[in-house]
Amino acid sequence: MSFLFGGRPQPSSAEKIAAAETEVEMVSDMFNRLVQSCTKKCIPTDYREGDLNKGESVCLDRCVSKFFEVNVKVSEKMQGEAAGRAGGMGMGM
Amino acid sequence: MAESQPPNAPAPPPAGDAGQAAGSAAKAAPKAEGNPALRAMGLPSRFKLPSRNWMIFLTLSSTFAGFLIYDRYEKKKIQKKWCTLVSHIADESLPTSTMPRKLTVFLSAPPGDGLRPARDHFNEYVKPILVAAAMDWDVIEGRREGEVRTKLAEKVRRLRQIRGEVAENPTEPDSELLVQATRQTTGIQEWDGVKGDLVLGRHTWKEYLRGLQEGWLGPLDAPVVPTAETASSSPTPADSPATDDASPTAAPTSTSESESTTPTANDDANKSEAPLEPQQEQPQQQDQQPEDAASKSKTKPPAVLTPYISPSSYASAPLPPSFPAELDPSGPIPFPHILGILNTPTRVYRFLTRRHLADQIGRETAAVVFAASRAYKEDVPTSPSSESSGPSSSSSETSASSDNSPSASSPATSTDAYATATTSSPYTWEQKSLLAHEEKEWHKSAHKRAENEGERPWLESIVLDDRIATRMRRFELEQDQEQRANRIAEGKEGVLGAEVSD
Incomplete structure (x- = not known):
């Protein structure tokens, strides 16, 4: 997440725990958003049975795959911008 | 009279008119007021037809528009019919621990054109039916001649390595293998039914057959190529020792x-x-x-690799131990594609009759979706005057049965060394003649052979090894499904299992 420069001191255990906590929160947040978004798109509101049918399965596969690709692309872009700015301003992302 | 003088000149014409009017006094009154029929019905009778030129223009444009609108309307109905035929599959339940059925679609840029026409053709005719049936598919695309062959052969070689064959340079594991391994560990099952290949166009079909045979019958390692020449200097013949089993090519x-x-x-x-x-x-x-x-x-x-085995060595190549009893069935899809300004009438005709193509492709795709397959036919040539010898002779170097196949139309089979070198097989395989009529339409640039060019799968006739050909299957729609489709077209039937809203 954050890249440390050579001069910074190592994070203490409290900071490491905090970083881990934020990461867990981020992952679960992403999971929830993913589930919500793909359910809205792929599963029609009028269903009669609990099993996923093939149409919904395939749609969910594609939705999840697209979500992650978008995620990756956006984060690449942001990291690129942040790296560019960090070089100028000396700040980490 | 002075008054009568000036009106003399204008007098005779009005006098003439008045005379005519007086002569046709009975018609003068209705002529001035418009159509008597309309007047009699009480409708306003002030309308008149447009001029001759406008009439011509309107006739031509409205006939063209009429053809177009009718064709598109019918095409939509036909595609809806095929989609309705298969859409009950999308409602079948699928447990979350099973992968859906994944087809493989082979797309290749037609000769003389880019990849976009192929993609558009797929999106317009094939994709709606696949989407309606909730099929998942994987596309193998090729921009140049030979790319599809390369990719398919690579895929088959990879499959052989997964199944246990050992290669000298094993292909590096990539993300695909990792994903498969993860699936195995988590307990997710692959689709256990038949999968299937959809091949669009004759050019892609030829490459598909080549790639299939190269993958299964060829070696797992790239043949040692004699030292290649620099790209800049002129090609010098290599002196290194002969390559192993494969290709003098x-x-x-x-x-x-x-x-x-x-x-x-x-x-x-x-x-x-x-x-x-x-x-x-x-x-x-x-x-x-x-x-x-x-x-x-x-x-x-590299996009196009040299083939690991040449068609002339198919017959002598051993079958690999991981060869399946039956290969995945294939569905060749017609892809009519014609270029050229002189072909404009043909193209306009095709533009106005897309409904027939939609029907044909819809049928083929529905057959793929239903996974109804049959073995390819092997028609034994019966004419004694044919060039290919019968099953008895084995040493003849005729152009085998490939030229006798019902595809008599392809002029593209010019000098090709491979066909003449094949051992004569007694069968005229159906695969050779499928979609052969498309070869006439290829752009002439495809037939030009550059110097020092590698093999041209498009220009050479199809060489089929019997062992592979017997194991290939073809998707074909069953009779009762065909009849059901007809009933859907007439409106007597709907989606299977759907609730009727009466």
């Missing part, structure tokens, strides 16, 4: 892809320590090139 083919294969060729040549003395200088020159190219090739393998 490897030498000329290497020049065509010299830029892309110099890395591999040089690696092989350096490893095998062929007598490089006459070529000591060349590797040094080439070292700089492969270093530049190798860094590129590390990220991406």
Whole structure:
């Protein structure tokens, strides 16, 4: 997440725990958003049975795959911008 | 009279008119007021027809528009019919621990054109039905001649390695293998039914057959190519020792892809320590090139590889131990594509009759979706006057049965060494003649052979090994499904299992 420069001191255990906590929160947040978004798109509101049918399965596969690709692309872009700015301003992302 | 003088000149015409009017006094009154029929009905009778030129224009444009609108309306209805036929499959339940059925679609840029027409053709005719049936598919695309063959052969070789065959240079595991391994560990099952290949167009079909045979009958390792020439200097013949089982064609083919294969060729040549003395200088020159190219090739393998086995060696190649009893069924899809300004009438005709194509392709795709397959037919040639000898002779070097196949239309089978060198097989396989009529429409640039070019799967006639051909199957729609489709078209039936809203 954050890249440390050579001069910074190592994070203490409290900071490491905090970083881990934020990461867990981020992952679960992403999971929830993913589930919500793909359910809205792929599963029609009028269903009669609990099993996923093939149409919904395939749609969910594609939705999840697209979500992650978008995620990756956006984060690449942001990291690129942040790296560019960090070089100028000396700040980490 | 002075008054009568000036009106003399204008007098006779009005007098004439008045005379005429007086003569046709009975018609004068209704002529001035419009159509008597309309007047009699009480409708306003002030309308008149447009002029002659407008009439011509309106007739032509409205007939064209009429043809177009009718055709598109019918096409939509036909596609809806095929979609309705298959959409009950999308409602079947699928447990979350099973992968859906994944087809493989082979798309290749038609000769003389780019990839976009192929993609558009797929999106317009094939995709709606696949989407309606909730099929998942994987696309193998090829921009140049030979790419689809390369990719398919790579895929088959990879499959063989997964099934246990050992290669000298095993392909590196990539993300695909990792994903499969993860699936195995988590307990997710692959689809256990038949999968299937959809092949669009005759050119892609030829490459598909070549790639299939190259993958199954060819070696797992790339044949050692004699030291490739530099791309800049003129091609010099290589003196290195003969390659192993494959291709005398490897030498000329290497020049065509010299830029892309110099890395591999040089690696092989350096490893095998062929007598490089006459070529000591060349590797040094080439070292700089492969270093530049190798860094590129590390990220991406070359698009078109030299084939690992040439068609003439199909019959002598052993079947691999991992060869399945039946290959995945295939569905060749017609892809009419014609270029050229003189072909404009044909193209306009096709533009106005797309409904027939939609029907044909819809039928084929529905057959793929239903996974209803049959074996390919093997028609034994019966005419004694045919060039190919009967099953008795084995040493004749005729152009085998490929020219006798019902495809008599393809003029593209010009000089090809491969067909003449094949052993005569007693069968005229159905695969050879499928979609053969499309070859007439290929752009003439496809028939031009450049110097030192590698093999041209499009131009050479199809060579089929019998062992592979017997194991191939073809998707074909069953009779009762066909009848059900007709009933849907008439409106007597709907989606299978759907609730009727009466």
